[in-house]
Amino acid sequence: MNRIKVKDKTFEVSIPAEELAREVRRVATEISRDYAGREPLFLPVLNGSFIFAADLLREVDLPCEISFIKLASYQGTQSTGEIREVIGLAQDITGRDVIIVEDIIDSGLTMAHMIETLERHNPASIRVCSLLVKPAALKVEVPIHYRALDIPNDFIVGYGLDYDGFGRNTKDIYTLVK
Numbered sequence: 001m002n003r004i005k006v007k008d009k010t011f012e013v014s015i016p017a018e019e020l021a022r023e024v025r026r027v028a029t030e031i032s033r034d035y036a037g038r039e040p041l042f043l044p045v046l047n048g049s050f051i052f053a054a055d056l057l058r059e060v061d062l063p064c065e066i067s068f069i070k071l072a073s074y075q076g077t078q079s080t081g082e083i084r085e086v087i088g089l090a091q092d093i094t095g096r097d098v099i100i101v102e103d104i105i106d107s108g109l110t111m112a113h114m115i116e117t118l119e120r121h122n123p124a125s126i127r128v129c130s131l132l133v134k135p136a137a138l139k140v141e142v143p144i145h146y147r148a149l150d151i152p153n154d155f156i157v158g159y160g161l162d163y164d165g166f167g168r169n170t171k172d173i174y175t176l177v178k
């Protein structure tokens, strides 16, 4: 199926499952090599990274732990508005080699905030692994150590990523048809 409808919008295949599998395997190999002899703690960010994390971690050849985290938004009293807090950090990350696993880095603001928050818990190291990056959309500088693919600044769904909560459950990634 080349085109799908998610709610009111039409999307067409832009990254087929085979390409995703190939790039995810490559990233897993890089991580396995870089962390040889260590026991990293993977922190996939829900909801978007659940499929990527499942595929990636099955290809990682290391003793490791996995704990899902989430960013919860709530309205702050400050004029800046939205405050985002990391929830679900059940694991003590002090002294650990942490790898944050994200679905996509767009403006980079979410990841910058995530890194800042996790750093307060004094991990030994923090690295970022993102399935996708939109280089043209980056507004802040974020270190991205591992990435499967760079994509244009278009809206996409599938393989964990959503449009208004829907469209996460596909094998391929789809781009919005304008």
Ligand code: IMP
Pocket: 048, 102, 103, 104, 105, 106, 107, 108, 109, 110, 111, 154, 155, 156, 157, 161, 162, 163
């Ligand atoms: P950032 O803070 O602008 O980097 O936004 C990152 C978050 O926005 C991701 O974790 C996604 O949840 C969401 N996002 C950004 N671009 C897309 C897209 O093209 N499709 C679906 N979600 C997206």
Ligand code: MG
Pocket: 045, 046, 047, 048, 049, 103, 104
């Ligand atoms: Mg996300």
